[in-house]
Amino acid sequence: xxxxxxxxxxxxxxxxxxxxxxxxxxxxxxxxxxxxxxxxxxxxxxxxxxxxxxxxxxxxxxxxxxxxxxxxxxxxxxxxxxxxxxxxxxxxxxxxxxxxxxxxxxxxxxxxxxxxxxxxxxxxxxxxxxxxxxxxxxxxxxxxxxxxxxxxxxxxxxxxxxxxxxxxxxxxxxxxxxxxxxxxxxxxxxxxxxxxxxxxxxxxxxxxxxxxxxxxxxxxxxxxxxxxxxxxxxxxxxxxxxxxxxxxxxxxxxxxxxxxxxxxxxxxxxxxxxxxxxxxxxxxxxxxxxxxxxxxxxxxxxxxxxxxxxxxxxxxxxxxxxxxxxxxxxxxxxxxxxxxxxxxxxxxxxxxxxxxxxxxxxxxxxxxxxxxxxxxxxxxxxxxxxxxxxxxxxxxxxxxxxxxxxxxxxxxxxxxxxxxxxxxxxxxxxxxxxxxxxxxxxxxxxxxxxxxxxxxxxxxxxxxxxxxxxxxxxxxxxxxxxxxxxxxxxxxxxxxxxxxxxxxxxxxxxxxxxxxxxxxxxxxxxxxxxxxxxxxxxxxxxxxxxxxxxxxxxxxxxxxxxxxxxxxxxxxxxxxxxxxxxxxxxxxxxxxxxxxxxxxxxxxxxxx
Amino acid sequence: xxxxxxxxxxxxxxxxxxxxxxxxxxxxxxxxxxxxxxxxxxxxxxxxxxxxxxxxxxxxxxxxxxxxxxxxxxxx
Numbered sequence: 001x002x003x004x005x006x007x008x009x010x011x012x013x014x015x016x017x018x019x020x021x022x023x024x025x026x027x028x029x030x031x032x033x034x035x036x037x038x039x040x041x042x043x044x045x046x047x048x049x050x051x052x053x054x055x056x057x058x059x060x061x062x063x064x065x066x067x068x069x070x071x072x073x074x075x076x077x078x079x080x081x082x083x084x085x086x087x088x089x090x091x092x093x094x095x096x097x098x099x100x101x102x103x104x105x106x107x108x109x110x111x112x113x114x115x116x117x118x119x120x121x122x123x124x125x126x127x128x129x130x131x132x133x134x135x136x137x138x139x140x141x142x143x144x145x146x147x148x149x150x151x152x153x154x155x156x157x158x159x160x161x162x163x164x165x166x167x168x169x170x171x172x173x174x175x176x177x178x179x180x181x182x183x184x185x186x187x188x189x190x191x192x193x194x195x196x197x198x199x200x201x202x203x204x205x206x207x208x209x210x211x212x213x214x215x216x217x218x219x220x221x222x223x224x225x226x227x228x229x230x231x232x233x234x235x236x237x238x239x240x241x242x243x244x245x246x247x248x249x250x251x252x253x254x255x256x257x258x259x260x261x262x263x264x265x266x267x268x269x270x271x272x273x274x275x276x277x278x279x280x281x282x283x284x285x286x287x288x289x290x291x292x293x294x295x296x297x298x299x300x301x302x303x304x305x306x307x308x309x310x311x312x313x314x315x316x317x318x319x320x321x322x323x324x325x326x327x328x329x330x331x332x333x334x335x336x337x338x339x340x341x342x343x344x345x346x347x348x349x350x351x352x353x354x355x356x357x358x359x360x361x362x363x364x365x366x367x368x369x370x371x372x373x374x375x376x377x378x379x380x381x382x383x384x385x386x387x388x389x390x391x392x393x394x395x396x397x398x399x400x401x402x403x404x405x406x407x408x409x410x411x412x413x414x415x416x417x418x419x420x421x422x423x424x425x426x427x428x429x430x431x432x433x434x435x436x437x438x439x440x441x442x443x444x445x446x447x448x449x450x451x452x453x454x455x456x457x458x459x460x461x462x463x464x465x466x467x468x469x470x471x472x473x474x475x476x477x478x479x480x481x482x483x484x485x486x487x488x489x490x491x492x493x494x495x496x497x498x499x500x501x502x503x504x505x506x507x508x509x510x511x512x513x514x515x516x517x518x519x520x521x522x523x524x525x526x527x528x529x530x531x532x533x534x535x536x537x538x539x540x541x542x543x544x545x546x547x548x549x550x551x552x553x554x555x556x557x558x559x560x561x562x563x564x565x566x567x568x569x570x571x572x573x574x575x576x577x578x579x580x581x582x583x584x585x586x587x588x589x590x591x592x593x594x595x596x597x598x599x600x601x602x603x604x605x606x607x608x
Numbered sequence: 609x610x611x612x613x614x615x616x617x618x619x620x621x622x623x624x625x626x627x628x629x630x631x632x633x634x635x636x637x638x639x640x641x642x643x644x645x646x647x648x649x650x651x652x653x654x655x656x657x658x659x660x661x662x663x664x665x666x667x668x669x670x671x672x673x674x675x676x677x678x679x680x681x682x683x684x
Contacts (some may be wrong), residue, residue: 046623049630053623058633095617098649124679209646223626259623269647508680569674 004085007031010073025071032074035082036062052227057250058229064247067577071479076249076577084584086261088094097265098271099208100596102201105157105176110141113185123192129186143195146170151182158196159495160277160514160530178202185303199521200529202558203281204274208267210282214550215262229253244576245568252564257586261553263595269546272598277529278539285525289489289509289543293349295442296481296503298495299449302513303459304424305531306496307336312405312421315394318486323417325350326374327410330367333357338406339365341422342376366409374412387411433464433533436602440541446484448477448503477503494536511536540601545600553590560586611638611683614652614664617676619645624675628652631669637661 006026025588042053053495058081065074110126111118118133121145126132131147135141140153152164157176164180168174173186176197176504211219229250237246273280280286297303318321321368328346331339334357356368363384364377375385379397383391393409396419400407405421434445445465449456453470460468469480479491481503484491493500493507496514501523504510510524514531521527528535564582567574611633619671625645632643632652637660641669645654 042674046630049627049673050622051626051630053627055623085620092620093618101650124681205646205649205651247656263647331660380611411671 005079007034008079010234011559020265025069027077029066029073032062032066032071035075035078039078039081052230053227054256055231057226057253060233061250061576062249066248068243070244070576073576075578079556080577080580080584083113084580084587085590086382087584088591091588091595094262095268095591095595095598096208098268098275099201099204102274104183105139107139107141111135126188126191128188128191132188134173134179134184134186134188136179136181136183138179140173140175140179142175142186142188143172143190144188145172146184147311147569148185149183149186151184153179154180158200158529160528160532172276178383184606200279200527203279203521204270207280207282207285210267210271210284212262212287213284214554215266215283218262226253231232237365238574239310248568248574248576248579251576251583252561252568254435255555256583257557257560257590260587261557261590261594262550264591265546265549265553265597266274266596267599268594269456269542270548272600273424273539273542276535276538278535278540278542279521279529281525282545285536286543286546288490289540290547292441292486292492292509292540293443293489294446294495295437295444296446296484296491296507297465298461298477298493298500299447300424300457301496302494303430303447303463304426306340306424308406308422308424308484310341310420311401311423311425312403314393314419315417316393316419316570317415317586320418323410324348326367326369326372326412327339328420329369330357331375333367334359334365338408338422342408342420345420372412374406374410376410378407378571379409382409382411382416387412387414387416389416402439419476426459427531427533430533433461433537434465437540440537440544442540445478447478448472450474474500474502478506479504489598494580511539532604541599541602542600549594549597552593556586556590609653610658611642611653611655612666612679613683614667614670614680615678616650617678619647619650619675622658623679627673628670631673632666635661635666635669638666652671 002290004154008031016285039055039062040059043053044057045440046053047056049290058078061077065071065077106123108118108123108281109143112121113133115129126142132141132144135152141568145166146169148169148170150166153164153167153173155174155177156162158174167184168367173184173251174197175195193202232253233249234247237243240246256543269286270280280289294410300306304517305604314322314326321419324346327350328343328348328354331342331490354370358366358367360414361379363381364375366381367374367376375381375387379389393416397407398419400419403423405423408420408422409416410418410420438445444467447465447468449454450472451472456468456470459465472480481491485508490511491507492511493503494511494513495504504523509526511526511528512524513528513536526539560582563577564574625647628645629643631680632638632654633640637657639655642653646653652670656663663680663682667680671677
């Protein structure tokens with residue numbers, strides 16, 4: 001390619017300075033032949049498998065140009081074609097960069113431990129059951145179980161949660177996560193594409209290569225288009241005997257931008273999603289997603305965090321610290337979500353030598369620390385212990401319950417010491433996210449929940465959601481979605497992907513939020529790895545952008561073809577090299593346009 | 609029948625897909641319906657009968673078209 005460029009430049013220097021025509025022509029001929037050679041090889045190979053590719057058209061055109069002694073056209077056309085292909089490769093690689101970044105989360109080599117010796121081996125040679133060593137700062141190469149050591153792992157690539165989690169012996173670690181500190185020995189359980197992360201990569205790759213109806217049409221179109229152009233050019237020659245015109249048709253007939261336009265938008269858009277924790281299952285999904293009318297949400301774990309938290313506390317004692325230390329010690333012994341919420345809230349470690357804890361189902365916990373009996377539970381537990389509840393405290397309890405809290409009272413020494421209000425909080429910044437979604441085109445929101453109507457209403461009111469229905473079984477949710485679809489609505493269902501797979505499957509678009517679990521990947525069309533709701537806005541706006549981008553690309557491609565073909569018949573400005581230049585330029589424009597999607601971001605908007 | 613995935617060097621033109629597709633479908637022992645050439649990830653997936661054709665032969669036929677092979681993996 002560079003050789004031909006130098007030759008072309010030489011030829012023109014000669015043309016303008018020395019004005020020796022024969023030398024110019026000679027150089028151009030050599031240049032033309034140089035750059036046609038690789039094109040012809042490609043052409044030959046495709047003819048061998050009975051396919052008329054662009055290379056075939058260009059080869060014939062260049063040979064034709066040489067035959068009619070139009071050497072400059074031959075040289076320039078073949079050079080432009082090669083140069084265009086080179087630029088296309090460079091830019092296409094950029095559009096695919098997102099997936100490369102993902103793949104790099106898996107190390108190429110691992111340290112295997114066998115017979116107390118360590119050995120560095122290629123990731124491909126790891127077998128199930130092998131024990132691997134993972135050091136601080138390195139990436140976990142496989143899914144496995146910790147057999148030795150302890151460490152903190154950042155699992156953002158799988159769960160979206162960037163706060164490191166502690167991993168001890170017996171815990172499961174995932175490929176593609178990063179060991180922030182510590183050293184682990186892990187026993188390999190899953191490798192390569194069987195790992196959770198491998199499945200995420202596979203999902204993205206398949207999505208990028210999945211073909212929408214429009215794209216399949218384009219593929220078919222181009223399959224017949226190139227042979228058609230060849231025939232058209234032959235017919236033109238037979239009728240007009242004008243070789244120049246017929247070979248120009250060949251060059252113009254390359255369907256480049258038309259064929260590459262849609263895949264480029266697809267790959268960049270899906271790539272953008274993948275780097276932002278939004279996984280689309282395919283390009284058809286994107287189209288449906290951009291057309292959604294109704295978004296149906298599950299409540300617990302979707303609109304709410306799904307992990308109860310202490311959101312309000314009233315103290316009735318001067319000795320708060322003492323109380324918190326006692327409470328922590330007894331609640332630590334229980335794995336009830338409310339107890340965990342309290343332990344998390346107190347966040348100080350306390351242990352006592354003599355401690356005994358008894359759980360009373362549906363009421364609370366009774367703990368004994370150094371002969372002191374501590375009650376932590378609901379009003380029934382306290383009353384049964386014959387502890388007096390003042391009217392002030394009763395009023396506080398009533399307010400807490402009205403606000404949708406579950407309550408825990410703490411009492412000892414015959415006195416109530418504290419009241420805890422615990423609530424499954426609505427995800428932060430949710431109202432804003434929903435408003436943004438509505439502003440960008442979603443017509444209505446619905447909550448379907450198995451929870452009681454009261455708490456569903458509270459969430460709906462807070463978030464400005466149009467319909468809220470509680471006390472539903474999974475099969476009721478399914479029915480509701482079907483009724484919406486019968487009214488010709490395009491419905492998206494958003495859930496945590498664990499217990500609502502029928503609804504996820506029934507909806508036109510099933511979206512699972514929070515974690516790339518196997519189940520979520522299998523049942524939903526869109527996976528939001530991050531449990532943050534602004535990702536949903538990102539996903540929705542991105543899908544609209546991708547569709548718009550595809551339309552632009554088709555328009556550009558069709559526009560260019562129309563201009564070139566009409567140029568053939570109107571005026572004589574159109575030469576083979578101009579045709580080739582416009583053709584290659586249009587491909588690059590389409591690729592560059594697609595690349596804009598890689599940079600797409602949701603603007604921070606505060607509508608409230 | 610075994611499933612194979614061949615990772616190719618970056619594919620840049622959509623007509624490459626047609627070529628590879630055409631070449632593989634000419635080979636005996638490859639299940640025609642299973643051939644899937646993935647443009648963006650530059651991979652070829654297909655099922656083949658290892659008694660009738662070796663992976664080496666398949667690789668050669670792709671390399672003869674002018675596309676480099678990075679690695680191939682086979683699953684039973």
